[in-house]
Amino acid sequence: MRARLAIASAGTAVELREILLRDKAPEFLAASPKGTVPVLLADTIIEESIDIMHWAIAQADPEGLMHHIGDAAIALIAECDGPFKTALDQTKYAVRYPDIDASESRAAAAHFIIKLNAQLNGQRWLYGDCLTLADLAILPFVRQFAHTDLEWWDAQSFCHAQIWLKTFTASNRFKSIMTKYTPWKYGDGVILFPKPQRTASDAPQPDLSQND
Numbered sequence: 001m002r003a004r005l006a007i008a009s010a011g012t013a014v015e016l017r018e019i020l021l022r023d024k025a026p027e028f029l030a031a032s033p034k035g036t037v038p039v040l041l042a043d044t045i046i047e048e049s050i051d052i053m054h055w056a057i058a059q060a061d062p063e064g065l066m067h068h069i070g071d072a073a074i075a076l077i078a079e080c081d082g083p084f085k086t087a088l089d090q091t092k093y094a095v096r097y098p099d100i101d102a103s104e105s106r107a108a109a110a111h112f113i114i115k116l117n118a119q120l121n122g123q124r125w126l127y128g129d130c131l132t133l134a135d136l137a138i139l140p141f142v143r144q145f146a147h148t149d150l151e152w153w154d155a156q157s158f159c160h161a162q163i164w165l166k167t168f169t170a171s172n173r174f175k176s177i178m179t180k181y182t183p184w185k186y187g188d189g190v191i192l193f194p195k196p197q198r199t200a201s202d203a204p205q206p207d208l209s210q211n212d
Helices: 002-010 026-031 049-059 071-092 102-120 133-146 150-155 159-169 172-177
Strands: 014-018 039-041 207-210
Touching: 002 049, 002 133, 002 172, 026 039, 049 133, 071 102, 071 133, 102 133, 102 159, 133 150, 133 159, 159 172
Parallel strands: 014 207
Antiparallel strands: 039 207
8 A cells, every 4th residue: 555655656657466465476476486565576676565665756756755754754664664563463463363462462553653643743744734755654554553443443542643544544645546456467458557647658667566
């Protein structure tokens, strides 16, 4: 999701190939033996979503997503991708972690949300009135956490984080990346993402293998 967000913001078209994780195309595994998504095949193989985001913004940053991305923002994204994502997985997939108390995992994840809530107090986005890479990098995981138990999420007191998430999920930006695609197989026609506004160039496009 966040790879798509950054690519859409940059406006740099890639060839999108939807991957069904339970039936991975052999061409996909040949290109990326790690077998995880998203994967970007450009001048090199990029297998982490945050690295794909940086690749996209390096191509073009018309929205200024890198504004205010200093050490503090980098550390916040790292905390999201590290301790918060671990606690999120242990909450969302509790059955896979029988030795871990899911309520403790949720409390650990909520600690990060409380931190975000304090930072959002009085402003629309994490670093002021302008959307940044930090918002787009963190929001998809916050959405996952909220959806582990929406009734619990709505009952919490972190109102700024709740509004932040609602603003994101109600946006055309969010809706534009949630299109469902037929799983790719060799010989299928080219699907460009984001959808070009004018006739696409005949030049080869980078390939983004993606699964929601």
